[in-house]
Amino acid sequence: VNDIDSGSEFSHSKKSKSNRYICNQCSNTFVRKNTLKIHLLIHEGIRHPCEKCTKSFSDKSSLRKHILTHKGIRYPCNKCPKSFSIKGDLKTHLRTHEGIRFPCNQCDKSFSRKGNLKKHLLVHEGIRYPCNQCDNSFSRKNYLMSHLL
Numbered sequence: 001v002n003d004i005d006s007g008s009e010f011s012h013s014k015k016s017k018s019n020r021y022i023c024n025q026c027s028n029t030f031v032r033k034n035t036l037k038i039h040l041l042i043h044e045g046i047r048h049p050c051e052k053c054t055k056s057f058s059d060k061s062s063l064r065k066h067i068l069t070h071k072g073i074r075y076p077c078n079k080c081p082k083s084f085s086i087k088g089d090l091k092t093h094l095r096t097h098e099g100i101r102f103p104c105n106q107c108d109k110s111f112s113r114k115g116n117l118k119k120h121l122l123v124h125e126g127i128r129y130p131c132n133q134c135d136n137s138f139s140r141k142n143y144l145m146s147h148l149l
Contacts, residue, residue, distance in 0.1 A: 027129075027141040029122065 020029035021036040025043040030036040038059050047056040048063040052070045057063040065086060074083040075090040079097040084090040092113060101110040102117040106124045111117040122139060129144040130137040138144040 027122070027127070029118070 020031055021033055022029050023036060023039055023043075025040070028039060030039060038061070042058040047058065048060050049056040050063060050066055050070075052067070055066060057066060069085040071085070074085060075087050076083040077090060077093055077097070079094070082093060084093065096112045101112060102114050103110040104117060104120055104124075106121070109120060111120065119140070128137040128139065129141050131144060131147060133148070136147060138147065
């Protein structure tokens with residue numbers, strides 16, 4: 001496990017066994033250091049508001065993606081009634097109809113989204129987050145947080 005930078009909260013972020021950068025606040029992992037830096041803004045509470053509605057976002061790229069929903073351009077799925085404001089989201093959705101799966105190489109599970117497989121792989125790293133109020137423990141910190149609510 002390697003330190004990344006020094007001199008900031010980011011310095012405490014580590015690389016996992018799978019060579020991904022780990023957020024020290026919520027245990028999400030990222031392939032790129034810069035993506036982790038953007039993600040850390042979530043924990044700082046900085047918000048970017050949409051000028052067209054009441055929504056706000058922790059990073060500018062999410063705001064830019066959201067603004068497309070106000071433009072009225074839709075990409076319809078030809079297999080079901082769903083439509084999307086972002087062409088890439090339609091492409092991802094089409095995988096659910098095409099049966100394209102991302103299998104886990106460590107167990108029998110498979111996923112229609114690559115990102116879900118990446119999150120699942122953390123289960124196999126053996127990192128557990130124990131509850132200090134009962135005997136439960138969780139494979140992801142956000143599962144523990146939900147349990148505590």
